[in-house]
Amino acid sequence: QVQLAESWGDSVQDGGSLRLSCTSSGNILNVDSMCWLCQASGREREWVASVSHDGSTNYLGSVRGRFAISMDNTKRTAFLEMNGLTPGDSGVYYCVAYRNGRAYWSQGTQVTVSS
Numbered sequence: 001q002v003q004l005a006e007s008w009g010d011s012v013q014d015g016g017s018l019r020l021s022c023t024s025s026g027n028i029l030n031v032d033s034m035c036w037l038c039q040a041s042g043r044e045r046e047w048v049a050s051v052s053h054d055g056s057t058n059y060l061g062s063v064r065g066r067f068a069i070s071m072d073n074t075k076r077t078a079f080l081e082m083n084g085l086t087p088g089d090s091g092v093y094y095c096v097a098y099r100n101g102r103a104y105w106s107q108g109t110q111v112t113v114s115s
Contacts, residue, residue, distance in 0.1 A: 002026040002104045006095045009109035016085050016113065022095030022106055023077040030075030031097040039108075040091035048093070051078055063089070085113045 007021040024031055035050035049059045049069040057069050066084040071077065078097075082089065090113045095106040 002097070002099075004095050004097055004104055004106040006093075006106040006109050009093060009111040011112040011114065012085055014086055014113055014115045017081070017083045018085060018111060019082065020080040020093060020095070020109065020111075021077060022080075022097070024097045024104065025076070031099050033098045034071060034078035035096050036069065036080050037094045037096065038089070038091040038111075039094070040088075043091075045094070049080060082111075085111075087113045087115050089113050
């Protein structure tokens with residue numbers, strides 16, 4: 001059984017910052033990669049950023065330069081540092097961990113950015 005524990009989201013003001021974390025536990029030693037997706041109200045879930053075990057990262061164009069994703073040395077925890085948040089960044093953020101071709105999802109956490 002693999003579980004992902006995601007930090008609580010928050011409500012912040014336009015231009016604010018927030019850091020999310022996601023830790024995998026259970027029958028898994030480390031992950032191959034982790035990513036975050038965001039689902040805004042009434043919209044499809046959208047990939048935001050990903051980090052692989054070697055530290056390489058990728059970002060959605062609209063968050064590049066504002067968000068930073070990283071993974072710690074245990075390869076079981078990832079962080080999403082979000083800066084310059086805008087109301088368009090609001091939504092439920094889901095963390096996903098990949099290991100040996102399988103995906104494990106967090107329950108999601110709400111991030112609300114108010115203008």
